[in-house]
Amino acid sequence: MSLIHPTALVESGAEVADDVEIGPYCTVGAQVRIDSGTRLLSHVSVQGRTRIGRDNVIHPFCSVGAVPQDKKYAGEPTELHIGSRNTIRECCTLNLGTAQDAGVTRIGDDNWIMAYVHVAHDCQVGSHVVFANSTQLAGHVHVGDWTVLGGFTGVHQFVRIGEHVMAGISSVLTQDVPPFVLLGGTPSLPHGINAEGLRRRGFGDERIAALRRAYRVLYRQGLNLEQASAQLRAEQAALAGESAADLGRLLEFLAASTRGIVRP
Numbered sequence: 001m002s003l004i005h006p007t008a009l010v011e012s013g014a015e016v017a018d019d020v021e022i023g024p025y026c027t028v029g030a031q032v033r034i035d036s037g038t039r040l041l042s043h044v045s046v047q048g049r050t051r052i053g054r055d056n057v058i059h060p061f062c063s064v065g066a067v068p069q070d071k072k073y074a075g076e077p078t079e080l081h082i083g084s085r086n087t088i089r090e091c092c093t094l095n096l097g098t099a100q101d102a103g104v105t106r107i108g109d110d111n112w113i114m115a116y117v118h119v120a121h122d123c124q125v126g127s128h129v130v131f132a133n134s135t136q137l138a139g140h141v142h143v144g145d146w147t148v149l150g151g152f153t154g155v156h157q158f159v160r161i162g163e164h165v166m167a168g169i170s171s172v173l174t175q176d177v178p179p180f181v182l183l184g185g186t187p188s189l190p191h192g193i194n195a196e197g198l199r200r201r202g203f204g205d206e207r208i209a210a211l212r213r214a215y216r217v218l219y220r221q222g223l224n225l226e227q228a229s230a231q232l233r234a235e236q237a238a239l240a241g242e243s244a245a246d247l248g249r250l251l252e253f254l255a256a257s258t259r260g261i262v263r264p
Helices: 195-200 205-219 225-237 241-256
Strands: 049-052 063-066 079-082 093-095 104-107 181-184 189-193
Touching: 049 063, 063 079, 079 093, 093 104, 189 195, 189 205, 195 205, 205 225, 205 241, 225 241
Parallel strands: 049 079, 063 093, 079 104
Antiparallel strands: 181 189
């Protein structure tokens, strides 16, 4: 039997695994599904078509699966999907998607989401991400794996952030951020690659050196994006293995950017 506190309200129709813990004064809507090992500590509201995976911990006063903060939303059957092993701290707000996009807001696995974070409608968040306190994602934002956003970071709608990015405290992101970049400020400017973060994740000296060269091509040689991409393709052709794959991911990101990338 589920471990449900007597003061919690779980509506009929909710699918809750037997070992899910639902603490005092939580509410769980009829269309919610929560998988094994997840814990709602207290005063957590989970509503809408929300799917929560295994072994998550959701702290007090979070609002999970509320309707989007979008005036165009008219009650369409949109969803929120949360993966497994996420820690979601106090007072976070994670909204459903909208019919104007994929209709699903997604959060991956093994993320550390600190207090007062907002993840708006249709955001696509990868895995192993850290959002420090009061990070705010507007609608339709994409965030790649292993990205770290410092406290009080604000991200404009439709911005795409690549994998392994590190943004400093109080960053304001209004354009796309290529993978592996270190940045900060208001508005944010690039300051090299996220070398320390990459080392912690097992990137060797050769891969980091190749990414440093790529950064210089992109940001230090006075090239426009088309020229820089052409030179990066030539650089990639001279590489092999993981280094070539890293540049491939960078080139794919640049080709897909529609808002333009952050520039000094």
